[in-house]
Amino acid sequence: MRSSRYFLPVLKEAPSDAQIVSHQLMLRAGMIRQEAAGIYAWLPLGLRVLNKIEQIVREEMDRAGAIELLMPTIQLADLWRESGRYDDYGDEMLRITDRHKRELLFGPTAEEVVTDIFRASIKSYKDLPKNLYNIQWKFRDERRPRFGVMRGREFLMKDAYSFDLDADGARKSYNRMFVAYLNLFARMGLKAVPMRADTGPIGGDLSHEFIVLAETGESAVFCHKDLVEMPAPGPDLDWINGDLQPLVNQRTALYAATEEMHDEAAFNALPEGDRLSARGIEVGHIFSFGTKYSEPMKATVQGPDGQQVPVQMGSYGVGVSRLLGAIIEASHDEGGIIWPESVAPFDVGIVNMRQGDAACDAACETAYNALKAAGREVLYDDTDARGGAKFATMDLIGLPWQLIVGPKGIAEGVVEIKHRKTGERHTASLESVLDGLTKSKTT
Amino acid sequence: MRSSRYFLPVLKEAPSDAQIVSHQLMLRAGMIRQEAAGIYAWLPLGLRVLNKIEQIVREEMDRAGAIELLMPTIQLADLWRESGRYDDYGDEMLRITDRHKRELLFGPTAEEVVTDIFRASIKSYKDLPKNLYNIQWKFRDERRPRFGVMRGREFLMKDAYSFDLDADGARKSYNRMFVAYLNLFARMGLKAVPMRADTGPIGGDLSHEFIVLAETGESAVFCHKDLVEMPAPGPDLDWINGDLQPLVNQRTALYAATEEMHDEAAFNALPEGDRLSARGIEVGHIFSFGTKYSEPMKATVQGPDGQQVPVQMGSYGVGVSRLLGAIIEASHDEGGIIWPESVAPFDVGIVNMRQGDAACDAACETAYNALKAAGREVLYDDTDARGGAKFATMDLIGLPWQLIVGPKGIAEGVVEIKHRKTGERHTASLESVLDGLTKSKTT
Numbered sequence: 030m031r032s033s034r035y036f037l038p039v040l041k042e043a044p045s046d047a048q049i050v051s052h053q054l055m056l057r058a059g060m061i062r063q064e065a066a067g068i069y070a071w072l073p074l075g076l077r078v079l080n081k082i083e084q085i086v087r088e089e090m091d092r093a094g095a096i097e098l099l100m101p102t103i104q105l106a107d108l109w110r111e112s113g114r115y116d117d118y119g120d121e122m123l124r125i126t127d128r129h130k131r132e133l134l135f136g137p138t139a140e141e142v143v144t145d146i147f148r149a150s151i152k153s154y155k156d157l158p159k160n161l162y163n164i165q166w167k168f169r170d171e172r173r174p175r176f177g178v179m180r181g182r183e184f185l186m187k188d189a190y191s192f193d194l195d196a197d198g199a200r201k202s203y204n205r206m207f208v209a210y211l212n213l214f215a216r217m218g219l220k221a222v223p224m225r226a227d228t229g230p231i232g233g234d235l236s237h238e239f240i241v242l243a244e245t246g247e248s249a250v251f252c253h254k255d256l257v258e259m260p261a262p263g264p265d266l267d268w269i270n271g272d273l274q275p276l277v278n279q280r281t282a283l284y285a286a287t288e289e290m291h292d293e294a295a296f297n298a299l300p301e302g303d304r305l306s307a308r309g310i311e312v313g314h315i316f317s318f319g320t321k322y323s324e325p326m327k328a329t330v331q332g333p334d335g336q337q338v339p340v341q342m343g344s345y346g347v348g349v350s351r352l353l354g355a356i357i358e359a360s361h362d363e364g365g366i367i368w369p370e371s372v373a374p375f376d377v378g379i380v381n382m383r384q385g386d387a388a389c390d391a392a393c394e395t396a397y398n399a400l401k402a403a404g405r406e407v408l409y410d411d412t413d414a415r416g417g418a419k420f421a422t423m424d425l426i427g428l429p430w431q432l433i434v435g436p437k438g439i440a441e442g443v444v445e446i447k448h449r450k451t452g453e454r455h456t457a458s459l460e461s462v463l464d465g466l467t468k469s470k471t472t
Numbered sequence: 473m474r475s476s477r478y479f480l481p482v483l484k485e486a487p488s489d490a491q492i493v494s495h496q497l498m499l500r501a502g503m504i505r506q507e508a509a510g511i512y513a514w515l516p517l518g519l520r521v522l523n524k525i526e527q528i529v530r531e532e533m534d535r536a537g538a539i540e541l542l543m544p545t546i547q548l549a550d551l552w553r554e555s556g557r558y559d560d561y562g563d564e565m566l567r568i569t570d571r572h573k574r575e576l577l578f579g580p581t582a583e584e585v586v587t588d589i590f591r592a593s594i595k596s597y598k599d600l601p602k603n604l605y606n607i608q609w610k611f612r613d614e615r616r617p618r619f620g621v622m623r624g625r626e627f628l629m630k631d632a633y634s635f636d637l638d639a640d641g642a643r644k645s646y647n648r649m650f651v652a653y654l655n656l657f658a659r660m661g662l663k664a665v666p667m668r669a670d671t672g673p674i675g676g677d678l679s680h681e682f683i684v685l686a687e688t689g690e691s692a693v694f695c696h697k698d699l700v701e702m703p704a705p706g707p708d709l710d711w712i713n714g715d716l717q718p719l720v721n722q723r724t725a726l727y728a729a730t731e732e733m734h735d736e737a738a739f740n741a742l743p744e745g746d747r748l749s750a751r752g753i754e755v756g757h758i759f760s761f762g763t764k765y766s767e768p769m770k771a772t773v774q775g776p777d778g779q780q781v782p783v784q785m786g787s788y789g790v791g792v793s794r795l796l797g798a799i800i801e802a803s804h805d806e807g808g809i810i811w812p813e814s815v816a817p818f819d820v821g822i823v824n825m826r827q828g829d830a831a832c833d834a835a836c837e838t839a840y841n842a843l844k845a846a847g848r849e850v851l852y853d854d855t856d857a858r859g860g861a862k863f864a865t866m867d868l869i870g871l872p873w874q875l876i877v878g879p880k881g882i883a884e885g886v887v888e889i890k891h892r893k894t895g896e897r898h899t900a901s902l903e904s905v906l907d908g909l910t911k912s913k914t915t
Contacts, residue, residue, distance in 0.1 A: 034537065034539075035539060036539045036541070036593075036602060036604060038592070038593035038594075059593075062589055062592065064543070064544055064547065064548065064551075064585060064588070065544075065546070065547070065548045065574075065576065066574075068544045068546055069544060070541065070542065070543045070544060070585065070589055071541055071542040071543075072541050072589070073539050073540060073541050076540060076541055076542045079542070094477065096477075096478060096479045096516050097516060097519060098479070098513065098514055098515050098516050098519055099513065099514040099519045099522070100507070100513045100514075101507055101508075101511045101512060101513060101609075101626045102545060102578075102609055102626065103508070103511055103566075103578070103611065103625075103626050104507065104508070105507065105508045108507075120571045121571075123546075123568065123570060125566065125568050125578075127566060127613050128563045128564075128613045128615065131508075131509075133508065135545075135546070135568075135578075142507060142513065145507070146505055146513055146515070149481070149505065150479075150481035150502075151481075159479060161479060166544075166545055166609070168546065170570050170571045172571065182546075183544050183545065183546050
């Protein structure tokens with residue numbers, strides 16, 4: 030993409046109501062624009078990152094055997110009356126009346142809809158287990174939307190729903206999501222710690238939040254410090270038949286709880302050096318709630334003995350749009366965002382220090398075309414802005430690599446390559462720099 | 473994907489309220505499920521097709537120089553008051569009041585939001601032309617939703633918006649979309665005819681609908697018959713600087729109009745053999761409306777002479793979710809859907825005629841793994857349903873190729889390959905069939 034044809038409205042200063050760094054940087058980097066309180070338009074740069082995060086989530090869900098579908102944003106109030114949640118949900122539910130006076134709502138979550146889909150089609154234990162997920166916009170009418178996409182009203186969520194014949198199967202489904210979450214957050218460069226959590230309006234008796242530690246986090250969290258650096262298991266597991274319980278136990282054996290579930294005595298029983306008391310951002314939340322929805326909504330299957338039994342369910346959320354904020358909180362410096370390569374909007378930025386200079390332009394075009402041909406995503410700043418402004422923009426938007434082409438270097442046959450994360454710069458021939466950038470993303 | 477783990481709830485019969493064949497087939501093939509009047513959940517098979525159509529639209533927009541962003545579904549009523557459309561839009565607008573009594577709406581289109589984004593950032597003619605598009609769920613509260621996804625209330629639309637300094641630039645932007653539309657519909661196997669159209673609530677004085685002829689179409693249309701078979705120009709054009717006017721003129725020189733714009737006298741002036749009077753499905757609609765939004769909303773740029781001028785705009789819609797219905801109307805037979813390869817949910821279906829037979833299972837596994845390794849998308853029916861039921865499902869869901877593995881053939885060292893579109897079957901060794909299927913999609 031050429032900057033001259035792109036739409037990248039960077040700002041010199043963030044609006045004063047942006048309180049946390051991720052919100053400030055997303056506004057300044059031209060990633061989002063607020064259209065109403067807690068409602069954002071995703072500008073081209075922001076959308077690219079959102080899509081990459083969404084794709085990582087999708088791949089890890091698919092790997093764990095979940096099946097993607099897409100539920101509508103608008104739901105029937107009557108379906109929520111069946112589960113008993115319509116009146117319970119309170120002011121956060123955006124309630125709507127259509128032209129025929131039917132009561133609708135903008136889905137804040139989709140347990141009812143997915144249970145309705147399930148009960149219409151699946152009748153036998155032979156079709157279990159099933160895990161159905163979707164990545165769809167949700168709306169929660171927060172009383173006080175804040176922190177940009179971290180606590181917006183319209184937000185993108187991945188929500189998966191598992192269906193099993195019995196508690197043992199439900200536990201396995203829960204474990205699959207637990208482990209998939211460890212992997213998917215790790216792929217985004219995040220250290221997300223699973224913590225015992227309150228179940229709130231979703232319900233059930235087993236629940237974990239996945240928490241990224243950050244000073245700007247909204248909740249106080251408490252955990253054993255070893256959990257933070259524990260590596261993710263990685264993809265090479267038997268997701269269908271394997272026993273994932275040991276991987277889960279390895280983590281749940283160590284103390285970790287959100288404020289609501291915090292047990293001061295248990296925490297204080299840890300050696301002082303192992304105690305980590307911090308603030309955190311919730312990026313995922315998983316629930317096992319048995320028959321809370323299947324029973325009132327009559328989602329039953331025929332068991333092996335011919336009896337009808339209500340299906341055992343769980344639900345598994347990832348805050349896809351919120352993750353952009355969490356990643357930026359975890360990865361930025363004074364100059365701006367530092368994207369992990371897996372979610373960067375472009376792999377490489379090309380800075381032409383003297384647009385219009387024939388030699389610089391030619392070198393940049395060569396680089397741009399070679400990198401694109403090698404499958405790299407490239408933003409080529411071909412505008413006539415000054416070099417200093419171009420550098421500032423590149424640092425702000427946080428692409429992993431910057432390729433800098435200036436007249437002095439070109440005269441000597443060299444260009445500069447800068448690694449955004451470390452700030453390291455190297456000077457080398459264009460050919461060798463391109464060779465490195467096209468060989469692998471981590472070169 | 474293995475059928476045993478998939479979620480493909482096919483129906484023997486379509487509900488009686490499904491009046492047209494595309495609606496019936498989408499329900500029977502387990503692609504969609506109605507959750508409320510005009511509101512559908514996209515089941516896994518339907519979502520796969522939706523995603524492919526969306527991706528074709530995206531690629532053709534990108535090729536034509538449009539930049540993707542994503543606007544929220546929920547919009548501020550006040551923004552629509554600025555353009556004067558809030559009161560005009562009528563009952564089709566889903567109006568919403570939030571917990572703080574602010575007036576919102578579920579966007580039926582996004583001229584106001586995109587104009588707001590534009591005016592906040594773009595100040596100079598030097599940043600023009602721009603074309604910003606998004607693919608997002610819209611809501612129109614149809615009085616009588618019907619025909620499944622063809623006239624739903626919640627629907628997926630690609631909407632692009634062009635911004636130019638003057639009428640000449642606006643015309644070029646219009647032409648770019650006009651030609652891009654010819655290509656994108658052709659890539660889906662559709663013959664879409666551009667016709668002079670009424671502008672309705674969007675406004676402006678230049679507008680074309682892209683119409684797929686179908687007996688079940690909702691509107692009467694009239695055109696020169698040569699337009700139907702006129703081939704699309706294809707992608708190899710100079711989208712930035714090229715003159716696309718001749719390609720547009722080649723089509724607009726021939727009579728074509730929707731009912732609202734029909735000129736009986738002009739139509740009857742055609743030789744009788746050239747007159748085509750038919751019914752059609754609107755799959756795209758493009759508009760050029762000058763300063764209708766930019767003037768009241770004060771979206772101005774500084775021109776070369778230093779003066780502020782309101783920007784010239786156009787908007788360009790494609791009914792992404794509706795396209796599934798249009799494609800099925802155009803491509804089906806008694807057995808079910810016949811997907812064009814470009815949008816098929818899977819490339820190949822494997823039918824194991826005797827699941828559990830060691831030789832059949834082994835051959836199917838070999839085929840499944842080889843095709844996946846070659847990048848083919850495969851649905852392997854590994855259930856214990858009878859062969860006849862498996863054939864019926866494969867025909868119903870319309871995958872381009874069926875690979876049939878039975879015990880008799882395997883004993884003789886052969887399998888069968890069936891082409892869904894022509895119904896042709898060939899018997900050959902598994903190796904040669906796989907060789908053909910992995911070499912190219914059109915083999």
